[in-house]
Amino acid sequence: MIELQAVGFGWPDSRETLADISLALQPGEKTVLLGANGSGKSTLLKLLNGLVVPSHGSYHYHGHPIDKASMADRQWLRRFRQEVVLLFQHPEAMLFNPTVRDEIAYGPRRLGWDDIDERVAWWADQLGLRTLLDKPPFTLSGGQKQKVALASILILEPKVILMDEPSASLDPRSVGWLVDFLLDTAATVVVSTHNLSMAAEFGSRCLVLGENGRLAYDGPIGPAMRDMELLERCNLAHRHRHRHAGGEHSHLHGHEWESS
Template identity: 60%
Template sequence: MPEPLLEFAGVGYAWPGAAPLFSGLDLRIAAGEKVVLLGPNGAGKSTLLRLANGLLAPSAGCVRWQGRTLDAASLRQRDFARAFRRDNVLLFQHPEAMLFNPTVHDEIAYGPRQLGLAGVEARVARWAGELGLDGLLDQPPYALSGGQKQKLALACLLALDPQFLALDEPTASLDPRTVGWLIDTLLESGKTLLVSTHNLSLAAELGERALVLGDAGRLLYDGPLAPALADLELLQAAGLAHRHRHRHAGVAHAHLHAHDWESS
């Protein structure tokens, strides 16, 4: 494997007052990889993405970005922090938490301005246009619909032209047309992706590699996506398939089922 862009080396993490979530977590993501992060509610997907984005610090081991340990000291170094914040971005699971500017225009312009990037207005125009937000540029973000907020949060990240995007359930409130646009945009961009989702169709289209977390942060699988999506037992452990009781011709029996992937 080439030199990783992002590396977790023996990472441990526990939320205050809670049992350890991760311990000894090792994973490496190379530039250009498209990784899908699967796991049931509470497995630790959002926590892992926050560790990857330097928002949380591991309690053991370390997270490295381009070979450099992410810690309070490196993130205080102006040049490193600036490049890291441009190149490694996180879409929150609840993107309204990211939105605080008075208008949609200012929200998209904020990151590029803060980071001193060139062509701020062109970036705003491009990504507002791509995401169909151009008629809403003067609106306050709080006045947008849930899906429009998610689009705005995406526009804010894409306007930075980052190398690596960590996306936490990015399609939760997007309509299918926008989901299709997002998949095409991300795949054409050649960017490195780490995307958490419960949506198996999205996973299948977007990812090449799957990370599957089981209950309490245990990494159950790290490998090619296709075999993971064909493994119903693994999908069940990831909260993506479940045993269902069906009645066929008056006879009840249990089926292992992955919704949104199979119709039987």
């Protein structure tokens, strides 16, 4: 469904953010993306969403190249934007309509769908937004904004769901709903997270980006979570000293996750 071959990307006037990324994602696969701050997680998600294109290497979606030419093809782009969606880490970047109702309905209206009001009401109920439908999004709390942004992409019934730190602003009940939804959906899912204790809830496959923008690991999530050397090398775990009864020793600790 998605294939990257030796993909690299660098922002203007900066070092290469992603380097030599090769991977394939199958339909319905659930994948967790891990990496320290600055490792390129958000950039990789934006690249998969077609917001940026590779500086070198290739990206194909269902065999179709994702490059500047395809992104300039309005008919192709319309289809791609419906099928491949991205939940930004900061929902403010996604919200621009006067009301929550308009925000959730924006995509279906652009696509000319019928029964939009019913679709909006259903997703508002799913995410506890019914009483907020006529409020301006900028007046909402961070968690409420996150749920509005989530409803605005899920209403499109996408085939690929990309999420950048989706649980960061959500309350525990909403996180539980999201985990259940992602387990049940037929869509391909890629979720980035800093919360290693939640990582296994989001998928069975794990991608770990090293600080050099290269893939340090691609495989089952269980072994990755138990490989403290890998986590330390990718700045997802750290060592610090403890003092006990006059003695001192060091332990390796995972960030947001501890091995059992």
